[in-house]
Amino acid sequence: MRAKVSELVVDCADPAALVRFWAELLGGAPVDRSPGWSYVEPPGFVRLAFQQVPEGKAAKNRLHLDLEAGPVGAAADAAERLGAVRVGGLVTDEQGEFQVMRDPEGNEFCFVD
Structure with a gap:
């Protein structure tokens, strides 16, 4: 199956x-x-x-969405205007960059590039 x-x-x-x-x-x-x-x-x-x-959210999500949305900083700014919150700073490594975010109820997601 x-x-x-x-x-x-x-x-x-x-x-x-x-x-x-x-x-x-x-x-x-x-x-x-x-x-x-x-x-x-x-x-x-x-x-x-x-x-x-x-019940409310008690811990970090075990599953989250990685979203491509153009420049990570601009996407994070737009999401904040909708009610999201950044978690930490922009992370850059050999794969690119990402920004961890939380939606209005605290569920984590990331913008990636």
Whole structure:
């Protein structure tokens, strides 16, 4: 058997708010399916869904998205205007550069170049 990814689901406190952040960041229209479930279908990417859970985020994500969005600094600036927060400084190595970010609920993601 070979499975196919149909969507990525993020546990969160406020799906309706978080889907709007990610829709602005990735493109696509936010959809509120119910008070506890929202999603966006970004162009060229699998559906990203947000599910309300009672507990808060307690530790670093075990899975995160690496996003290419042009110059890393400009992408981080734009994400901050939407409510993201930088984590540490810009990292440059032999592979390029990346900036760790957190979305409005603290979920980590990176801009990479």
